[in-house]
Amino acid sequence: MPVDMELEMFLRPKQYPMPPYPPKMITLANGKKMVVRQAKREDVPAILKSVHPCMFIKRDYYDIVSARLYGELLAFYYHRSKSQFVLMGQVDGFLVGVVNSRMENEKVGMSYHTLAIDRGLRIGSHLFAAKMEYHMEYLNQESVLIVAESPIGFRRWMVEYPLEATTIPHELGGGDSYQLTRDIYFKAKPRLVAGVRPVPQDLLDEAEAEIKFADDDTIRERIAGLKGR
Amino acid sequence: MRDVAIIGAGMIPFGRRDEDTLLEMLSYASLKALDDAGMGDKKVDAVYVGNMGAGILQHQSSIASSLVDRLSLLPAAADVVENGPASGGSALKNGFLAVASGYYDYVLVVGGEKMREVTGWRATDFVATMTHPEVEYPYGITLPGMAGMFTQLYMEKWGVTREHLLAVTLKNQEMGALNPYAHVEMTLSRDGIFDSPDAVVNNPYAASPLHLYDLCPVSDGAAAVILCPLDVAKKRGKACVQIVGFGQATDTHTLQEREDPTDLKAVTLASQQALEMAKLKPSDISVAELHDAFTILEIAESEHVGFFKKGEGGKAAAAGKTRLGGQIPINVSGGLKARGHPVGGTGVAQVVDIVFQLRHELPENRQVKDAKTGLTINFGGFGNNVTCFVLKRIEP
Amino acid sequence: MKKREIPIIAFKCKKCGRIHYPFHDRCLTCLSRDFEKIHPQGNAKLLTFSAIFNLPWGFDQRFLIIGIAEFENKVKVMGQIKADSIDELQTGMTVLPTWEPVRVKDGENIYGVKFEPIK
Numbered sequence: 125m126p127v128d129m130e131l132e133m134f135l136r137p138k139q140y141p142m143p144p145y146p147p148k149m150i151t152l153a154n155g156k157k158m159v160v161r162q163a164k165r166e167d168v169p170a171i172l173k174s175v176h177p178c179m180f181i182k183r184d185y186y187d188i189v190s191a192r193l194y195g196e197l198l199a200f201y202y203h204r205s206k207s208q209f210v211l212m213g214q215v216d217g218f219l220v221g222v223v224n225s226r227m228e229n230e231k232v233g234m235s236y237h238t239l240a241i242d243r244g245l246r247i248g249s250h251l252f253a254a255k256m257e258y259h260m261e262y263l264n265q266e267s268v269l270i271v272a273e274s275p276i277g278f279r280r281w282m283v284e285y286p287l288e289a290t291t292i293p294h295e296l297g298g299g300d301s302y303q304l305t306r307d308i309y310f311k312a313k314p315r316l317v318a319g320v321r322p323v324p325q326d327l328l329d330e331a332e333a334e335i336k337f338a339d340d341d342t343i344r345e346r347i348a349g350l351k352g353r
Numbered sequence: 354m355r356d357v358a359i360i361g362a363g364m365i366p367f368g369r370r371d372e373d374t375l376l377e378m379l380s381y382a383s384l385k386a387l388d389d390a391g392m393g394d395k396k397v398d399a400v401y402v403g404n405m406g407a408g409i410l411q412h413q414s415s416i417a418s419s420l421v422d423r424l425s426l427l428p429a430a431a432d433v434v435e436n437g438p439a440s441g442g443s444a445l446k447n448g449f450l451a452v453a454s455g456y457y458d459y460v461l462v463v464g465g466e467k468m469r470e471v472t473g474w475r476a477t478d479f480v481a482t483m484t485h486p487e488v489e490y491p492y493g494i495t496l497p498g499m500a501g502m503f504t505q506l507y508m509e510k511w512g513v514t515r516e517h518l519l520a521v522t523l524k525n526q527e528m529g530a531l532n533p534y535a536h537v538e539m540t541l542s543r544d545g546i547f548d549s550p551d552a553v554v555n556n557p558y559a560a561s562p563l564h565l566y567d568l569c570p571v572s573d574g575a576a577a578v579i580l581c582p583l584d585v586a587k588k589r590g591k592a593c594v595q596i597v598g599f600g601q602a603t604d605t606h607t608l609q610e611r612e613d614p615t616d617l618k619a620v621t622l623a624s625q626q627a628l629e630m631a632k633l634k635p636s637d638i639s640v641a642e643l644h645d646a647f648t649i650l651e652i653a654e655s656e657h658v659g660f661f662k663k664g665e666g667g668k669a670a671a672a673g674k675t676r677l678g679g680q681i682p683i684n685v686s687g688g689l690k691a692r693g694h695p696v697g698g699t700g701v702a703q704v705v706d707i708v709f710q711l712r713h714e715l716p717e718n719r720q721v722k723d724a725k726t727g728l729t730i731n732f733g734g735f736g737n738n739v740t741c742f743v744l745k746r747i748e749p
Numbered sequence: 750m751k752k753r754e755i756p757i758i759a760f761k762c763k764k765c766g767r768i769h770y771p772f773h774d775r776c777l778t779c780l781s782r783d784f785e786k787i788h789p790q791g792n793a794k795l796l797t798f799s800a801i802f803n804l805p806w807g808f809d810q811r812f813l814i815i816g817i818a819e820f821e822n823k824v825k826v827m828g829q830i831k832a833d834s835i836d837e838l839q840t841g842m843t844v845l846p847t848w849e850p851v852r853v854k855d856g857e858n859i860y861g862v863k864f865e866p867i868k
Contacts, residue, residue: 151549153556153566155542183371244539246555253554275472279803286811318554350368478805488771489827491859492851493801493808494815501799502817509840558812561800561835605777609817609825610769614797 137206140227145211145258147328148319152245156215159323159331160254163210163222168201170335171212174219174241177340183348185274186239192273192296193237196224208236209258213251215242217336223251225259225268233259233268234295235304238277241338242346249280253317260309269294269301285312354453358586358747359578359594361390362708367536367574367693375404375411375467378575380423382698383463386577387424391589397579398457399430403444403464404697405437409479410470426461437483438646439733440464441700442601442740445578449596452580464701465575476571480696483734485607497568499608499735500647501560506615508562513652515562517667519547521648522566524676525684529691531719534702536572536693567648572693576702583747591749594711597726598633598743600626606737620657620730623741627728628659631743635659638743639724640710641681642703644732645688651675654730655683658741682721685710700731704742711746755848755862759824760784768823791821793864795844800835807852818844818864828862843867 147161163171175197178190199205207227213220220242228234235255240248259265270287271294272278281287287302294301323331338346363385365378373381379402387397402417413419417431436443441464448462468476477495484490484499507513523543529535546556546566556564586593602622608614628635635658643658645651652666660681661669669675675683686692686706689699707727709715727744759770764781775782798816814830816838829851832838844864851861 151545151551151555153541153545154539155545183369244537250554275474279473283809283811314553315557316554318551320550348371350366350370473803474806477803478807481805485771491861492815492827492829493804493813494827495801495803495805497803498799498801498815501801502797502815505797505799505840557802558800559802561798563799607771607827609796609827610777614817 132203136203140207140230142207142209142227143262145209145262146321147323148254148321149323149327150250150319152215152247154245157327158213158215158220158247158250159327160211160213160251160319161328161331163212165201167212167335168197170337171210171219171222172197174337174343175222175239177343178239178241178347181344181348184276186347188273189237189239193222193224193239196236200224211251211254211258212335213247214331214335217330217334219335219337221247221251223255225255227263227265228269228295231266233263233265235268235270236296241343249316250318252281254319256304256309257317260306266306268304270304271296271298271301273298284316355455356583357449357452357580357596358583359596359704359708359744360581360586360589361386361388361392361579362577362705363389364534364576364702364705365574366534367572367695367702369469370467370573371469373467373573375407375413375465376416376419376423378467378573379416379420379463379465382465382575382577383420383424383461386461386463386579390579392459392579395459397426397429397459397461399448399451400426400432400461400463401444401447402431402433403441403462403701404433405435405440405466406468406479406696409482410467420463430457435697436738437733438644438694438696439700439731439738439740440697441576441702442729442731442733442742443700445701445704445742446599446601446740448580449599452582458581458585460580461577462580462701463575463577464698466695466697467573468571468695469573473571489607495560496735497560497563497647500649501563502608503614503735504562504647504649507649507653510615511664511667513649513667517652517671518563518567518648519543520671521645521651522546522690524670525645525688525690528677528685528719529687532687532692535687535691536570536574537687537691541566563647563649569646569689569694572695574693574695574698574702576698576705578701578704578708587747592712593747594708595745595747596742597745598627598629598631598741600624600630600741602626602739604737606734608735615653617653617657617736619736619739620654620732623739624658624728624730627741627743631745633726633743637726638681638728639726640685640707640721641683641728641730642686642688642706643683643730644699644703645684645690646694646732648690650732651683651688654732655681658728658730677719677721685719685721700729700740703729703731704744707744711744753847755789755846757789757824757826757862758786759789761787770824770826787822787824789820789822789824789826789846792867793818793820793826793844793846795838795840795842795864796825797840798830798835798838807854814838816864818846820846826862828864831863831865837866
């Protein structure tokens, strides 16, 4: 499809400047090393390959989270969302989780989604924490607005941080937002934000070389199989 | 009293069985045990179902009646046996006594639970209903919380350390990863849950001083056995397993009323009764399945049963004495920690795992070599109602 | 009711002196059915405790510290502990008992014992 760049100038939102998120490495409970890094726009097609099968998994609201994330990633790819960022986790090059969010304005962040493609290792929790780390420590924002679609998300964010209830509407259109403030973030950081920098070069090279994706059945089994945790 | 044999054993994989109802799980496990026993169209006289929470979790009652109907075992006598997380052990006791008494010849005992039907909040609340309704439950106490308070004291009195607990976690996860029936088929690394800076985040407190990976998962699952008189079993010409010892004992409902809360009297008494009946000593046991809902319990039970002296269980675990090939292999199945803990199913699952061991049918990496005797501890409440079985291999 | 009054009734066996809480129809030691009603007295000694995460339905806080303490007249009671962290606690320390809401059920406060470390 040809792109009319003159028209695009009207369709593409203005972006806030965003310093890059420096990659980090997290040692998971099984000893594997997860590289957490920022996705570039060109990474989106590879990420979508892992998100797609999750759209058909009903367990724990994976369908709604993945379907919405899929759309948001396309918006990021086609320059249709304002100041969105995407972070991803990779183990042995394989994509194990994706989170996205955006800057509502310079002070306020709007958290979108957290998708763990492998389970039982707190990958979702680690990536959500990385997303908050980016908002607070690199984008220097005052607060982030958050809602949860699944009870697991509610427990992980609202209870574990714990987030503050507000009456501010959230862009995703669900319940009122909960809010992460700088004060809450820095208090929770030692408990919830993991990872070391810099990432050893060989691991970073492996992660950047290719975003590998497991086949649909493997992904479905990991998330919704008998051993799903 | 007649001698009683287990001639059939079956289990379905534990985990999150969203697609199956509780009745289906009980039914699948029962069919596996019936087929394993080669029952064909032979009549089953009675069925005992171990289940703790169908009334609360599934809003369903009389599941034993539903099960015999579904399995076409009518008009077999059928009862549900509820004894908290020791419901499975208690159901097996009823089956054992029924055959031993001479009243019934063929008995099916099945234990199961479907806990993942509800959220974690509800499941935690469900399990907490076994605490005292007036002086414990209202405070928000949970079973992990009871275990936390127990661990605090046990560490202080008996010198158990986090290293000791870690040894149990790593061993049971390693063995669970080899067990196709286990809920958590995943090894954990010392680095990931203890040594690395990220371990603080990966493995936070769950109920201090216990951490997340000191706790068993919340599982769906079911397991079943078929019992008959030993003389009938012997005519089959195959190796079988005899229930040579049984014991059960209770202790105060609340932890606070125990003279020494670190003393698991019911475990000591139940295992003494069972070993005495079997005319065996702890050192005669080849393999044990202990109720490790929390890692501390594997250590404490290994001492109370008499495998190790008080204060030595943790050191023994860290020294590898409870591993496959060690002095007394404990929870070679992965235990509750990895196989999972569908509360009403656990007591039967432990016995099924010992039956597999005593029939020498497990792969080399899980089989205790030449296993002749096995012991199980099924721990109800927080140690207030405990069952123990001693099983023995009977050569063909 | 004042926060310092603890309206718990414990039961002292008139025959052997064993103290029971909660109530038992027969003494756990001597089987006697004759009890004297007693109230917990004075401060308490913390016997054990645990900071519990993943709380049951009905609690929306991140964690709760629960412990068992022994009053000066030997009544042992479970209660919630008013502390920000277990770092403030150790077994054997003296705690101040109070009677306060411990949970909400059907919109109503349920009262129970809370223990506060005495600094």
